[in-house]
Amino acid sequence: MRVWLLVASVAVTAVAVKATGPVLLGGRQLPSRMTRMLGLLAPSLLAGLVVTQVFSRGQHLVLDARAAGLAAAGIALLLRAPVIAVMAAAAAVTVLWRAVG
Amino acid sequence: MDGVAPDPRRRPAPRGFAAKVLQSPLRDGARAVAPLALGSLSFGISFGLLARSGGLGWAAPLLMSATAFTGTAQFAAVSVMTTGGGLLAAVAAAVCLNARYVAMSVAAGPSFDGSVLSRFLRAQFILDESWAIANRGRGRFDLGLLLGAGIVLYVSWVSGTAVGLFGGGVLSHPEMLGLDAVAPALFLALLASHLRERRTLITPALAVLVTVALVPVLPVGLPIVVAGLAASLGWWSR
Numbered sequence: 001m002r003v004w005l006l007v008a009s010v011a012v013t014a015v016a017v018k019a020t021g022p023v024l025l026g027g028r029q030l031p032s033r034m035t036r037m038l039g040l041l042a043p044s045l046l047a048g049l050v051v052t053q054v055f056s057r058g059q060h061l062v063l064d065a066r067a068a069g070l071a072a073a074g075i076a077l078l079l080r081a082p083v084i085a086v087m088a089a090a091a092a093v094t095v096l097w098r099a100v101g
Numbered sequence: 102m103d104g105v106a107p108d109p110r111r112r113p114a115p116r117g118f119a120a121k122v123l124q125s126p127l128r129d130g131a132r133a134v135a136p137l138a139l140g141s142l143s144f145g146i147s148f149g150l151l152a153r154s155g156g157l158g159w160a161a162p163l164l165m166s167a168t169a170f171t172g173t174a175q176f177a178a179v180s181v182m183t184t185g186g187g188l189l190a191a192v193a194a195a196v197c198l199n200a201r202y203v204a205m206s207v208a209a210g211p212s213f214d215g216s217v218l219s220r221f222l223r224a225q226f227i228l229d230e231s232w233a234i235a236n237r238g239r240g241r242f243d244l245g246l247l248l249g250a251g252i253v254l255y256v257s258w259v260s261g262t263a264v265g266l267f268g269g270g271v272l273s274h275p276e277m278l279g280l281d282a283v284a285p286a287l288f289l290a291l292l293a294s295h296l297r298e299r300r301t302l303i304t305p306a307l308a309v310l311v312t313v314a315l316v317p318v319l320p321v322g323l324p325i326v327v328a329g330l331a332a333s334l335g336w337w338s339r
Contacts, residue, residue, distance in 0.1 A: 002188050003157050003158070003161045004161060005188055006161075006165075006178060006179075006182055006188060006191055006192065007161050007164055007168070009195075010169045010171075010174065010178050010191075010192065010195045011165065011168035013192070014170065014171045014202075015169075015225060017196075017200065017206065018224045018225055018227045019206065019220075019221045019225070020202075020203050020207060020224075021203075021205070021206030021207035021211075021213075022206060022209065022210050022213035022221065022223065025207065025211050026213035026214065026215070026217075027211075027215070030211055035239075035240050038208045038210075038211065038240045038332070039240035040301065040304045040332035040334065041205075041329055042236045043292055043295040043296070043304055043305040043308070044304050044305055044307075044330075045201065045308070045325065046288045046289075046291055047292060047305035047306075047308040047312070047328065048201075048309075048324065048328035049229060049284075049288045049325065050285050050288050050289055051312040052324065052325055053284060053285045054282070054285045055313070055316075058321055059318075059319075060317065061313065061317060065279075066281060069279060069285075069286065070282065070289060073286035073290070074289060077293050083287065084136055086286050087283045087286045087290075090285070090286035091280060091282055091283050091286075092279065094276075094281070095277070095279035098276070098277075
């Protein structure tokens with residue numbers, strides 16, 4: 001029973017948060033200040049995603065093989081490699097780092 | 102953004118319905134997210150295994166993947182629940198981890214057209230990866246890319262869950278193949294495409310500082326939401 005309550009609660013909350021923006025703001029002409037703000041939301045969240053997915057484990061800040069992979073991705077980007085190569089470099093260096101370390 | 106959504110190459114044009122699907126942003130989104138599908142499948146398998154070893158049966162975890170479709174939040178909810186954390190704690194963990202989707206869906210919101218129901222349904226394909234791929238800068242989002250990428254991720258996540266529940270542990274350790282570094286690499290690449298102007302340099306830098314400072318302090322999932330608030334600097338920029 002508790003399991004089904006969990007499934008229902010996780011589903012309902014997930015569906016609700018995802019729908020917020022499109023349902024409330026969809027097809028609207030927003031004031032230009034707000035548009036600029038929303039435009040800056042993307043780079044901010046992307047930066048936050050990179051930090052949490054690479055440098056954190058739970059509530060701990062960590063520096064591990066993923067950081068080496070991200071550095072490889074950064075170098076590939078500077079060399080103007082295509083995105084697929086950037087991702088491949090990240091995976092390869094992360095695996096190698098783990099094998100060595 | 103070069104290379105993320107490859108331009109359709111010159112090839113003989115298919116006809117009819119197939120042509121519509123094959124030559125649409127839907128396909129471009131699917132192609133752009135393809136390298137991440139393996140990671141999504143692998144995370145799905147490890148979620149299935151986690152749920153199975155936690156004794157949740159097969160129907161509930163599968164239904165959860167099919168309805169909630171939020172990788173990390175499902176992991177958190179199931180591991181809190183199966184380690185004796187209680188229902189409320191489990192749901193709270195999931196809500197924290199999903200909180201960033203409020204920010205993401207608000208950012209993408211104005212790009213959605215059509216009826217309320219269609220906006221509501223298509224919004225469900227917002228996931229970190231599909232959202233990032235669909236973002237075209239300056240607050241614009243390509244819904245075709247979002248759906249194409251979202252559908253691929255959905256199928257790989259749900260089928261991964263099934264494999265983990267019924268099958269073995271093949272591919273169940275994303276970190277063995279370095280798959281846990283692939284999505285951040287994509288996010289970095291997409292972030293780089295934003296950094297051509299100075300004001301878009303300041304906000305992500307601030308977001309990084311805020312996230313680093315708050316990870317040890319706030320519950321998992323919330324630091325990134327506060328980091329998103331860095332965007333409110335846009336209110337004063339011109």
